[in-house]
Amino acid sequence: xxxxxxxxxxxxxxxxxxxxxxxxxxxxxxxxxxxxxxxxxxxxxxxxxxxxxxxxxxxxxxxxxxxxxxxxxxxxxxxxxxxxxxxxxxxxxxxxxxxxxxxxxxxxxxxxxxxxxxxxxxxxxxxxxxxxxxxxxxxxxxx
Amino acid sequence: xxxxxxxxxxxxxxxxxxxxxxxxxxxxxxxxxxxxxxxxxxxxxxxxxxxxxxxxxxxxxxxxxxxxxxxxxxxxxxxxxxxxxxxxxxxxxxxxxxxxxxxxxxxxxxxxxxxxxxxxxxxxxxxxxxxxxxxxxxxxxxxxxxxxxxxxxxxxxxxxxxxxxxxxxxxxxxxxxxxxxxxxxxxxxxxxxxxxxxxxxxxxxxxxxxxxxxxxxxxxxxxxxxxxxxxxxxxxxxxxxxxx
Numbered sequence: 049x050x051x052x053x054x055x056x057x058x059x060x061x062x063x064x065x066x067x068x069x070x071x072x073x074x075x076x077x078x079x080x081x082x083x084x085x086x087x088x089x090x091x092x093x094x095x096x097x098x099x100x101x102x103x104x105x106x107x108x109x110x111x112x113x114x115x116x117x118x119x120x121x122x123x124x125x126x127x128x129x130x131x132x133x134x135x136x137x138x139x140x141x142x143x144x145x146x147x148x149x150x151x152x153x154x155x156x157x158x159x160x161x162x163x164x165x166x167x168x169x170x171x172x173x174x175x176x177x178x179x180x181x182x183x184x185x186x187x188x189x190x191x
Numbered sequence: 192x193x194x195x196x197x198x199x200x201x202x203x204x205x206x207x208x209x210x211x212x213x214x215x216x217x218x219x220x221x222x223x224x225x226x227x228x229x230x231x232x233x234x235x236x237x238x239x240x241x242x243x244x245x246x247x248x249x250x251x252x253x254x255x256x257x258x259x260x261x262x263x264x265x266x267x268x269x270x271x272x273x274x275x276x277x278x279x280x281x282x283x284x285x286x287x288x289x290x291x292x293x294x295x296x297x298x299x300x301x302x303x304x305x306x307x308x309x310x311x312x313x314x315x316x317x318x319x320x321x322x323x324x325x326x327x328x329x330x331x332x333x334x335x336x337x338x339x340x341x342x343x344x345x346x347x348x349x350x351x352x353x354x355x356x357x358x359x360x361x362x363x364x365x366x367x368x369x370x371x372x373x374x375x376x377x378x379x380x381x382x383x384x385x386x387x388x389x390x391x392x393x394x395x396x397x398x399x400x401x402x403x404x405x406x407x408x409x410x411x412x413x414x415x416x417x418x419x420x421x422x423x424x425x426x427x428x429x430x431x432x433x434x435x
Contacts, residue, residue: 144351179302
């Protein structure tokens with residue numbers, strides 16, 4: 049019976065070992081767009097408003113060689129699970145483009161924007177905890 | 192995949208088919224507890240089973256049971272559920288082998304699915320010896336209750352947050368994508384430790400269904416779709432306590 053219990057435990061550990069690690073967000077990063085990248089339409093940028101999570105920094109949309117990027121500058125936030133960066137039509141992420149997982153809770157960071165969204169509609173940059181549907185911060189991209 | 196597993200079961204079972212045979216019981220009743228794990232998901236199932244032994248040597252088993260399956264996961268993709276959209280045919284049984292209409296599929300990423308389905312099931316089995324048996328069971332009808340959670344619906348090139356997705360309440364086996372709700376099925380290979388206890392290795396195929404509340408997929412035929420399904424393939428282990 050002990051052998052069987054040991055085998056059961058071994059199998060469980062094997063299955064659990066298959067789970068992916070979330071990785072650390074706490075290491076500060078310092079990404080930059082190229083020097084020849086330009087801010088879209090002059091000054092398309094906004095400062096983050098926090099929703100109880102100490103979100104601060106600036107969001108800007110840059111263009112380079114026809115490719116768009118959302119750049120978070122001097123950014124900081126509290127840590128949280130499953131944090132994503134969105135371009136959103138609303139302050140709450142009802143209709144949005146997911147730019148991927150937040151790379152770090154502090155520093156300068158660059159996110160590729162797929163296609164050419166209408167910034168007249170997608171006028172907010174959001175940091176959102178997707179798994180628990182909790183908004184951390186939003187920045188209106190003002191032209 | 193299923194064919195390979197079945198072949199594996201029967202090859203393994205045939206290898207141990209040299210055990211001496213004495214008469215098997217006419218009826219067997221047992222409790223079953225099974226755990227399965229996949230990537231970022233898992234399920235625990237408890238069942239009561241009543242089987243009749245058939246045939247001259249009582250090697251074949253058929254019967255009924257009731258099963259409570261708790262399925263849980265993190266950020267799992269559920270795709271468009273109605274068979275008229277997901278498959279090229281909705282004819283019962285044919286639907287299982289019909290083509291997948293992926294162009295009609297949209298994805299609902301359910302953030303924290305947790306659904307408990309209570310279903311009546313049917314069971315089939317074959318005893319290779321007093322020690323070894325193999326079989327298949329599948330849920331037929333029942334109901335589901337569970338946790339409402341948020342979801343992210345990617346549909347027609349847009350991504351939207353659905354704040355309240357919840358498990359589909361009614362379960363019914365109609366074969367393949369015609370099925371409604373959450374239904375569990377298992378292929379298993381069982382080894383009897385003694386007259387009371389047995390261990391089993393399980394391949395599980397489980398349908399889990401969630402519905403959206405406010406945000407729906409607009410299908411190519413113009414209909415609004417709120418049913419999304421996750422098909423779970425997982426391996427696991429189980430333990431059986433024989434009552435009779």
